[in-house]
Amino acid sequence: MTPALRGDAPALRAALLEWYDRQGRTLPWRVRPEDRARGVAPDPYAVWLSEIMLQQTTVPHAAPYWARFLQLWPRIEDLADAPREDVMREWAGLGYYARARNLHACAQMVASQLGGRFPSDLDGLRALPGIGEYTANAIRAAAFDLPASVVDGNVERVITRLFAMEAPLSSAKPAIRKEASRLADPDRPGDYAQAIMDLGATVCTPKNPSCGTCPWARACAARAQGDPLRYPVKPVRKPKPVRHGLAFVILRGGAGRREVYVRPRPDKGLLGGMLETPGSEWLEDVGALPSRDAAAPAALNWRKASGVSHVFTHFALELTVYAARAPKGWRGPDAHGRWVPAEPLSASGLPSVMKKAVRAALG
DNA sequence: CACGCGTGGGG
DNA sequence: TCCCCAAGCGT
Numbered sequence: 001m002t003p004a005l006r007g008d009a010p011a012l013r014a015a016l017l018e019w020y021d022r023q024g025r026t027l028p029w030r031v032r033p034e035d036r037a038r039g040v041a042p043d044p045y046a047v048w049l050s051e052i053m054l055q056q057t058t059v060p061h062a063a064p065y066w067a068r069f070l071q072l073w074p075r076i077e078d079l080a081d082a083p084r085e086d087v088m089r090e091w092a093g094l095g096y097y098a099r100a101r102n103l104h105a106c107a108q109m110v111a112s113q114l115g116g117r118f119p120s121d122l123d124g125l126r127a128l129p130g131i132g133e134y135t136a137n138a139i140r141a142a143a144f145d146l147p148a149s150v151v152d153g154n155v156e157r158v159i160t161r162l163f164a165m166e167a168p169l170s171s172a173k174p175a176i177r178k179e180a181s182r183l184a185d186p187d188r189p190g191d192y193a194q195a196i197m198d199l200g201a202t203v204c205t206p207k208n209p210s211c212g213t214c215p216w217a218r219a220c221a222a223r224a225q226g227d228p229l230r231y232p233v234k235p236v237r238k239p240k241p242v243r244h245g246l247a248f249v250i251l252r253g254g255a256g257r258r259e260v261y262v263r264p265r266p267d268k269g270l271l272g273g274m275l276e277t278p279g280s281e282w283l284e285d286v287g288a289l290p291s292r293d294a295a296a297p298a299a300l301n302w303r304k305a306s307g308v309s310h311v312f313t314h315f316a317l318e319l320t321v322y323a324a325r326a327p328k329g330w331r332g333p334d335a336h337g338r339w340v341p342a343e344p345l346s347a348s349g350l351p352s353v354m355k356k357a358v359r360a361a362l363g
Numbered sequence: 364c365a366c367g368c369g370t371g372g373g374g
Numbered sequence: 375t376c377c378c379c380a381a382g383c384g385t
Contacts, residue, residue, distance in 0.1 A: 054381040061371065061380085095369025098383075132383045152381045170364090197381060206379070207374065237378090270368065313368050352370060 005219040006162060012216060013185045013192065019215035020195035025202065027059065029066060033191050036145065042190075044118040044143035045076045051135045051142075052103050056096060059201075065094055079104070080111035088273055089349030097351070101273050102130030120144040141193035149181035150193045154200025160232040161204060164221035169232045204228070240316050245282040246295045247308070247319045247354075249361035250333075251342060252326035260342040260358050261297075261332050262350065270312065274351045275340065277358065278333065282317055292322060297333035300324035305360045310353040317353065323361035 005011060021033050029050035031042045049069055053062040068090060073079040079087070084104050091100035106128045110118060118139065119125050125136035137148040151159075156169065159179050165172045185192035203210045209228050211217050222228040250261040262275040278297035280290050289295075292302060301324055308319040326332070332339070341347040342358050350358065 051381070056368090056380055056382060057370080058372075058380050093370075095371090096382085098368065102383080130383070134382060138381070150381080153379090154381065194381095201381080272368090311370085313370090314366080 002219055002221070002224055006221065008219075009183050012183055012219060015215040016195050016199065017185065017188060017191060020191055020198060023202070023213075024191075024195060024198050028063065030142070030194060031190075033188075036190065042143050044139065046070060047143040048106075048118060048131075048135075048139055049103075051138050052099055052130055053094065055099060055135070057094065062094070065091070076107050076116055077111045080107040084273070088275075092274065092349045092351055093355075095352075097272055097274055099130060101267070105129045106131065118143065120146055122148075138193060141189045143190075145188075145190035147184070147186050147189045148193060149177070149184045150197065151177055151180050152197060152200075154197045154204075155180055156232055157206065158196060158200045158204045158216075161209075161222035161228050162216060162220050164225060164231060166233060169234055172232065240311070240314065241284050242316045242318060243282040243284050244286045244289060244318045245320070246280040246289065246292060247321045247357040248278045248296055248302070249305070249321060249323045249358055250278075250297070250300065250326050251323065251361065252330075252339065253342075256343055258342040258362070259339040260348065260361075261326065261337050262340055262348075262354070263334070263337040271351050271353075274354075275338075275349060276351075276354055278337075279319070279357075282315075296322070300327075306363065308353070308356045308360050310356060312353075319353075319357055321357050321360040 024032070026032060029046050031040050050062070050066050053066055069079070072090065073082055087104045088097070088100055091097065109128060110116060120140060122136050122140060125131050125139055126133070131139070134150060134152050137150045140146050141148040141150060156176055159165070159176045160169070160172060163179060165175060167175070199214070203214050211220070211223050211228065214220065217223050220228070222231050251258050253259050260277065262277055265271050265274055265276050267273050280295040283289055293299070296302060302322040303324065305321040305323045308321055310317045310319070340349060342362060345355050345358060348355065348358065
């Protein structure tokens with residue numbers, strides 16, 4: 001009975017869309033079904049912006065950034081014309097900074113080569129920087145309401161549970177794509193795509209799925225087995241190495257209007273294109289670290305501040321922080337650097353790990 | 364194709 | 375405290 005239901009794509013579509021019409025989330029970048037039915041069309045620029053920000057990022061974290069970007073740059077031409085430095089500053093704190101570099105490059109391509117309009121075809125979307133398989137389909141569905149099959153982490157979880165896919169996630173992907181595309185609704189592609197992601201985000205959650213309220217519960221193989229948490233089958237994760245480094249925070253100005261000396265990081269790699277306080281290399285071998293005075297950007301009256309811990313995707317970082325006041329009238333250690341606000345720290349445009357170092361130096 | 368790439372919140 | 379994780383992309 002359930003296997004038959006699992007194969008009944010029209011029934012599953014209908015159940016999911018009915019659930020979405022009642023229980024789907026209202027999000028600022030989303031056009032709800034009733035509005036779409038009234039002819040309200042999404043702004044592809046706003047949809048694209050939300051999709052880039054939501055890559056590996058939670059809705060509560062991304063939402064204020066989305067509103068801020070649209071306020072600063074209401075049209076894609078505005079974003080394209082903005083200095084990249086401004087874009088990176090506004091992205092600070094969202095993480096995965098390649099997204100911001102690609103975002104700006106994409107805006108410039110769309111503005112200058114495509115007349116300011118996003119393509120609605122998969123190949124055209126995929127050709128733009130920062131837009132991969134998932135995002136191309138998501139934009140096609142949510143912004144243009146054209147047939148598409150979105151497969152993100154939510155959909156992988158929903159599908160592997162619905163079919164109790166035993167294969168490790170990496171090798172299950174072709175089967176997931178196949179089933180996801182078979183289920184996708186040709187009549188309401190935009191609503192369906194957002195519905196299946198909402199289902200994963202609010203019902204078929206990683207930890208405590210609400211199977212009691214799931215429109216697909218009767219069809220779900222994992223539910224029938226009584227162990228939805230078993231899926232998807234994830235690979236064993238490697239332990240994170242710990243790296244160590246020194247950070248040097250140079251402050252100038254009086255209380256309430258203090259500034260900190262920073263310099264740009266190289267365009268590629270970790271925190272690429274973002275600002276940093278001067279520092280040593282980050283090494284696993286503490287013994288290989290340079291001494292304070294060998295690593296310091298200038299011979300100042302350094303004071304040891306409290307340490308900083310920060311966790312990146314693939315390693316943890318322990319920073320020893322040194323603070324100093326800039327000599328009066330001093331421009332800084334070198335010509336590449338600048339001074340940005342340390343108070344309020346939110347105005348600094350620094351990535352989070354650097355904000356932590358500055359906060360340690362201020363405290 | 365496995366890996367590099369951030370961050371803050373929740374259990 | 376610690377571990378897991380959240381709407382992936384580029385190489």
